[in-house]
Amino acid sequence: MTLKNTTDRWGSVSQTFHWLIVVLILAIAIIGLTMDSLPRTPKYFWVYTLHKSLGLTVLALAVLRLAWRLFAGAPQAVPGTPRWQARIAGVTHWLLYALIFAMPLSGWLYDSSSGLRPFHWFGLVNVPKLSAPNESLSELSHQAHGTLFWVLVALVAVHVGAAFYHHLFRNDATLTRMLPRGRRKPPLQEHHDVA
Template identity: 70%
Template structure:
């Protein structure tokens, strides 16, 4: 077994990072959207801090993921994939990377420029501020945090729709090669052939 990405599927490290990041994004988005409607209480600050600490954890994972992607490469496109589709997929994927990097950075900038109390990562250590208190930067961070989120949502919808389109209509291995081997349904015949082709 190789930790890197073989020619025909995503390796375990890429898969783990992909799905852990998906789970954390779901959690962060849910908490983020609830933040405005929480009644102010000691729990309120606890939930805020949980959102911020987990957002920074996600930032570290995204940096690791992009580093791993550059080091370990990607599997080859499935044989027969039109060039335009490979290009669109590649652009979408790099846009997703950019967005999941920009989301926590904008939140961190917003927090820093607000001049709020120090941010402690899960209460363990103080996180440095990205800027001194600054109304313009605070506004920029806030606006970016909100807008980038909705752009991310739109792109994720397209991404997930594409994954299911490949799985259900094209009946190819696009989704299966992002899933652990054990959970993989038997590949349709045509794809057994394609998997062998790319080895």
């Protein structure tokens, strides 16, 4: 497998970015949906810091992923894909990029405008504030963060549904070209009896 994308497959770098971001967003979502039920103990603040740290990690990975895509290009639509489906897929991909940027940025803005104590990424690096404390901005960014999450969930559901539709019903490579290729078995060698 090549590092760079080809006309018919995503390369290993794009695949790594894709699946790493998927796993991190899933972890962030689980933490985000459950942390409000935790009592306000030191464990809560540790979980909250983990949520924010993972969010900023996704933001950094999204920047790298977008830069790589601009450098390495993207595969063409699978042969036989109707033009309207290819256009919808293209729009969906760019909306997913936008949401993957907007989600952590809105969370970062909420953290900044809330006037919370300084935030350290995984306890290691001080993260600068995007704004001074501002109650109205804090409420707006918090609402945006929640709304964007559910928009992201809906768009991911469409994206995954389309990938499985192509895999199960159209029997094409839309899904498998974002998966690592399995090792191919070497061809069987023919043995000829020597007379």
